[in-house]
Amino acid sequence: MFENDQIIVVGAGPVGAITALRLAQLDVPVLLIEALAETPTSHRAATTHSSTLDLLDKVGIAEEIVKNGLKAQYFQYRYLDSNEVFAEFDFGLLQSETNHPYAVQLEQHKTVEIALSEAQKKSNFTFYREYLVTEIVNKAESVEVSVKLSDGNTRRISGKFLIGCDGGRSIVRKSQGINFPGFTWEERFLILASYFDYESLDNYRYRNYLAGANTWCSVFKIPGPEGF
Numbered sequence: 001m002f003e004n005d006q007i008i009v010v011g012a013g014p015v016g017a018i019t020a021l022r023l024a025q026l027d028v029p030v031l032l033i034e035a036l037a038e039t040p041t042s043h044r045a046a047t048t049h050s051s052t053l054d055l056l057d058k059v060g061i062a063e064e065i066v067k068n069g070l071k072a073q074y075f076q077y078r079y080l081d082s083n084e085v086f087a088e089f090d091f092g093l094l095q096s097e098t099n100h101p102y103a104v105q106l107e108q109h110k111t112v113e114i115a116l117s118e119a120q121k122k123s124n125f126t127f128y129r130e131y132l133v134t135e136i137v138n139k140a141e142s143v144e145v146s147v148k149l150s151d152g153n154t155r156r157i158s159g160k161f162l163i164g165c166d167g168g169r170s171i172v173r174k175s176q177g178i179n180f181p182g183f184t185w186e187e188r189f190l191i192l193a194s195y196f197d198y199e200s201l202d203n204y205r206y207r208n209y210l211a212g213a214n215t216w217c218s219v220f221k222i223p224g225p226e227g228f
Contacts, residue, residue, distance in 0.1 A: 008159035016165030017115035024122035033131040043191045044108040053100035069106030072206035080212030136175040
């Protein structure tokens, strides 16, 4: 493989890992680089919806995600003050529209690891961790990326194209002067994990939304480290 033939993907979150996997499946040489030494296991997105599962069928990882996650066919809306259910939705009604008439509750880092595990089976896939992108130079027929390594040294890598999957503060996006429209909510949100079996209380589902007059919260169940 000539270095200039490869596509460089920056960021090994779910988007970067799945993008790299799909490129490798299409016989495109791909280099995935990630600044962090390990995939973060802190609480992040944990719901994969029907349309996304259908998309992941095409890259061959939907079945593994379903196997490792919790099928959430129903989700509820409740009044926060009274705990009364005022709406319940059934994904099963979509069975003629999707291969997956449910959502799946699975932590983001587990989805990432499933995608990386599949990608690493491909001989045209290369993955480097602790590669921090510091500079990007566009050339006529290629792109050159400068990275800082964990030992403080720097390295230059060339590729045919570069795909930025490095999040909201994307170095790739900023290097190209690409705007990031939108705004930041003033509210701050707290995520709390518990082993408490809330489903035993009043027919809770795997996904629940509770709305009050001045505040709201969500209660979701995920597999957790031991299947809880």
